[in-house]
Amino acid sequence: MLTVIGYPNYWLAKVIASKLKAIEIDVYDKVFPDGELYVRLANPERVALNKVVIVSTFYPEQEKRILKTMLLIDAAKNNNPSKLIALIPYLAYSRQDKVFLPGEPVSACLIMKLLKNAGVDVLLTVDVHSSRVLECFNGLSVNVMISDLLVKHALRYLNNPVVIAPDKGALERASLPAKTHGLDYDYLEKHRDRVTGEVSYSPREINVRGRDIIIVDDIISTGGTIAESSRMLLKKGANRVIVAASHGLLVGEAIKKLESAGVLKVILADTLGLRHEHKLIEYVDITDKLIEELNKVIA
Numbered sequence: 001m002l003t004v005i006g007y008p009n010y011w012l013a014k015v016i017a018s019k020l021k022a023i024e025i026d027v028y029d030k031v032f033p034d035g036e037l038y039v040r041l042a043n044p045e046r047v048a049l050n051k052v053v054i055v056s057t058f059y060p061e062q063e064k065r066i067l068k069t070m071l072l073i074d075a076a077k078n079n080n081p082s083k084l085i086a087l088i089p090y091l092a093y094s095r096q097d098k099v100f101l102p103g104e105p106v107s108a109c110l111i112m113k114l115l116k117n118a119g120v121d122v123l124l125t126v127d128v129h130s131s132r133v134l135e136c137f138n139g140l141s142v143n144v145m146i147s148d149l150l151v152k153h154a155l156r157y158l159n160n161p162v163v164i165a166p167d168k169g170a171l172e173r174a175s176l177p178a179k180t181h182g183l184d185y186d187y188l189e190k191h192r193d194r195v196t197g198e199v200s201y202s203p204r205e206i207n208v209r210g211r212d213i214i215i216v217d218d219i220i221s222t223g224g225t226i227a228e229s230s231r232m233l234l235k236k237g238a239n240r241v242i243v244a245a246s247h248g249l250l251v252g253e254a255i256k257k258l259e260s261a262g263v264l265k266v267i268l269a270d271t272l273g274l275r276h277e278h279k280l281i282e283y284v285d286i287t288d289k290l291i292e293e294l295n296k297v298i299a
Contacts, residue, residue, distance in 0.1 A: 001022075001023065001046075001050045001051070002020055002021075002022040002023070002050065002051050002052075002053070002298065003022060003023045003024075003025060003046050003047055003050045003051070003052045003053070003081070004016055004017035004020065004022045004023065004024045004025070004052075004053045004055060005024075005025050005027065005041065005047075005052060005053070005054050005055070005072055005076055006024065006027065006054075006055045006056070007027075007055065007056035007057070007065065007068065007069060007072065007273075008027050008029045008039075008068075010055060010056060010057065010273055012055050012057070012087075012089070012270075012287070013055040015287050016053065016055050016087065016287070016290070016291070016294070019287065019288075019291050020053075020291065020294065020295075020298075022053070023046050023050075025041050025042055025043050025044075025046055025047070026041075026042035026043070027039055027040070027041060027042065027072065028040045028041075028042060029068065037064070037067060037068050037071060038071075039068060039071045039072055039075060040075070041072075041075050041076065041079070044075070044078075044079045045079070047076050047079035047080070047081050048079055048080050048081070049080065049081070049082050050081055050082060051081065051082055051083045051085065051298055052076050052081040052083070052084050052085065053085045053086075053087055053294065053298075054069065054072055054073055054076060054084065054085070054086045054087065054120070055087045056068075056069040056072070056086070056087075056088050057088060057089050057090045057271060057272055057273050058088060058090055058091055058092035058093075059090050059092055059247070059249060059272045059273060059274075060272070060273060060274055061273075062092035062093070065092075065273070066092065066111065066114070069086075069088070070114060070115075070118045073086065073115070073118040073119050073120060074118055074119065076119070077118070077119030083121050083122065083298075084119055084120055084121045084122075085120070085121065085122040085123075085124065085294070085297060085298070086115060086120040086122070086123050086124070087124045087125075087290065087294065088115075088123070088124070088125050089125060089126040089247075089269075089271035089272075089286075089290070090125075090126065090247050090271045090272055091108070091111060091125050091128055091129075091133070092111070093107040093108050093110070093111050094108045094111075094128050094129040094130065094133055095108070095129050095130075095219070096108055097109070097129065097130040097132060097133050106136075108129075108130070108133040108136070109133065109136035112133060112134065112136035112137040112138075113136060113137075113138075115137065116137050116138055116139055120137075120139070121139060121140070122139065122140045122141070122142070122297045123137055123139070123140070123141040123142070124141070124142045124144060124290070124293055124294065124297065125141070125142070125143060125144065126143075126144045126146060126246055126247075126269065126271050126286065126290075127143065127144070127145055127146060127147070127173070127218045127246035127247070127269075128143050128218075129218055129219060130169075131143055140297065142293055142296075142297065144286075144289060144290060144293050145172075145173070145176055146246060146269050146284075146286045146289055147173045147174070147176050147177045147216050147244065147246070148176050148177040148180040148181070149269070149284055149286060149289065150177070150216070150244035150245070150246070150267045150268075150269060150284055151163060151177035151178075151180075151181060151183075151214055151216065151244055152177070152180075152181065153244075153267050153282065153284045154214050154242045154244050154265065154267050155181065155214075157212075157240070157242060157264060157265060158212035158214065158240065158242060159212055159239075160210075160211055160212060161183055161211065161212040161213065161214055162183065162184045162185065162186065162203075162206055162208060162211045162212070162213055162214070163175075163177055163178040163183050163184070163185040163186075163214050163216055164185070164186055164187065164188060164203065164208075164213055164214065164215050164216070164229075164233070165185070165186070165187035165188070165215075165216060165217070166187070166188055166215060166217050166225055166226065166229050167187060167188060168187050168189075170187065170216065170217055170218065171185075171187045173216045173217065173218060173246075174186075174187065174216045177214075177216065177244075184206055186203045186205055186206040187203075188203060188229055188232075189203075203233075203236075208233055208236050208237060208238045209236060209237030209238070210237060210238075210239060211238055211239065212238065212239050212240045212241075212242070213230075213233050213238045213240065213241045213242070214241075214242050214243075214244055215229060215230065215233075215241060215242070215243045215244070216244050216245070217243070217244075217245045217246075218245065218246045218247060219245065219246070219247045219249060220243070220245045220247070220248050220249060220250055220254060220258075220266070220268075221249045221250075221251055221254070222251055222252055222254050222257070223250065223253075223254030223255070223257040223258050224257060226243055226245075226258060226261075226263075227257040227258050227260070227261035227263070228261070230243065230258070230261040230262060230263050231261045231262065234261075234262050240264045241261075241262060241263050241264060242263070242264050242265045242266075242267060243258065243263055243265070243266045243267065244266075244267040244268075245266070245267070245268055245269075246268075246269045246271060247268075247269070247271050247272065248266065248268035248269075248272070248276060248281070249272070250276050250281075255276065255278050255280060255281070258280065259280055263280065265280060265281075265282060266280050266281045266282070267282055267283075267284060268281060268282070268283050268284065269283070269284055269286050270283045270284065270285060270286060270287075271286070
């Protein structure tokens with residue numbers, strides 16, 4: 001038997017349970033007067049000796065969601081599942097994957113250790129910022145790449161497109177859809193004027209003049225880097241720019257920045273606990289891909 005336990009009111013849990021024909025356990029949750037969190041599984045007997053999938057995501061309200069997910073994992077683990085799988089499409093804190101300045105924590109590794117020590121046997125996530133983060137999990141982990149699905153959606157708007165990564169570190173995200181769909185790809189190099197200090201970006205090899213562009217990245221937060229890159233590509237003669245990202249946090253005036261930079265569309269995966277309603281934004285359903293990967297680890 002397979003049991004699904006979802007973060008309270010997270011829509012993805014019901015979809016996963018339905019597609020896997022699994023038992024879904026309701027979760028009671030509340031906040032105590034002093035601010036502490038409480039969860040309880042409605043039917044804990046449905047966990048015993050079953051394979052269990054905990055479905056959660058770590059945005060928005062990252063700290064609250066992380067702690068409540070840990071409580072759900074512990075509640076499930078206390079009822080003796082045969083295997084405990086965590087499906088967490090967005091892992092908050094994944095960008096702090098090393099010590100950049102003396103005295104910093106490696107926050108991404110800490111989250112991995114918390115999940116493992118809480119009782120997770122298998123972790124599935126979507127397009128984690130750095131794959132080396134998952135090495136800290138010290139167990140079976142799956143990083144589900146979906147940039148090919150996002151680019152497939154974007155292609156309906158474009159002619160003669162080039163897939164562009166905003167930096168060398170994101171090149172894998174660009175190369176996957178490019179190779180899948182037979183497209184050219186490149187990444188942007190950052191240049192700083194030694195006299196003025198002004199920063200500019202340019203493609204490493206490909207001439208973008210007269211071409212349509214798909215910028216592929218994992219996370220859009222404030223939108224500043226993507227907006228600047230889009231503006232630069234259009235100045236260099238690109239016809240249109242579409243942005244495809246796995247996790248659209250889009251905080252503050254990010255959407256306004258992208259719109260003013262001339263971005264035609266922002267294509268996002270549906271990985272978060274919220275959706276942004278705006279004419280610029282379109283979402284891609286990735287649940288079939290998640291089910292495919294879940295079936296592999298369940299088996």
